[in-house]
Amino acid sequence: MTNNREQFRPEDHPNDHFLLTSIVGSYPKPKWLNRVSDLADDPDSKFTDDHLHEAHDDACRVIVDEHERAGLDTVSDGEMRRNEMVEFFADRIDGYEFNGPVKVWGHNYFDKPSVVDDVEYEESWLVDEFEFTQSAASKPVKVPITGPYTLAAWSFNEAYETDADLSYALADLVNEEIEALVDAGARYIQIDEPALATTPDDHAIVGECLERIVAGVPDEVRIGLHVCYGDYSRIYPELLEYPIDEFDVELCNGGYEQIDVFTDPEFTTDLALGVVDVHTTEVETVEEIKENILQGFKVVPPERLTVSPDCGVKLLPREVAYRKIENMVTATREIEAELDAGEIDLGPEVSAD
Structure with a gap:
């Protein structure tokens, strides 16, 4: 594993210590974007695909600006162009087809696709999205991709x-x-x-997928793996064999009851730690988030800790999502300053290199 994190340190970073702040992926869509999407689907409206494309561009600019105003070190477009994490990709992969929604829980439906032929790569899924986001951003852009194991597990396999x-x-x-x-x-x-959390016995399959995914990818490209919720002890320490730079976990929602899972044996990759709960509209205070960040130092030293929300924040009210992220960044910068001043005792197990 190479140290490819320093490239994301801002030139004007105020502290000697640097905890990378990031967002997992999704972000609440502006209400007007949902309205435009409905109009674009309505054959009786005057809205066209061109109008929808323009609306997506505008939403991307808005969300990138929110991420940068909140102070994040790496930003995204909040997945403004994506409808759902499997549907979006299945719609772009040859070999998939859709046959209608499937009821998954309560009154929620998921347009579960079927793989009916060999899957093939014809044209890029995300490059246009990334290039536009990059043009709108002054900070580095993080790109989330639904992994192959989840794309397979949450589809009907008929091929x-x-x-x-x-x-x-x-x-x-x-x-x-x-x-x-x-x-x-x-x-x-x-x-x-996310499918790995529901079928953790398949961790070896995910490992082989990751080996294929990173084949030929330069060392300076940072590869993270996000697995939300679940019993992490069922995939630890096996995940340490994965060819990734960073493992992203959802622990805030569970009160960090599982943090000790990652202490024995020693955690050897970088840790991306969720420090705000995406399942509650209560906005954590800066002091509360600082206590959550300290949980990460039980596992890795500061230079190997990334600070992020537990998961995507798309289900939160937009103002709540923004305030959570803003407080998260403020808490991170305060922790860095306290580390610089020697005010935080990292203990004998975790110390800076």
């Missing part, structure tokens, strides 16, 4: 002998997409594998 075979085929496509993103200038890519 491959096993779901593992489908996962590996999709991993090869994700590798092609990452190579295209890297060529376009992307340096921070996050693989989202």
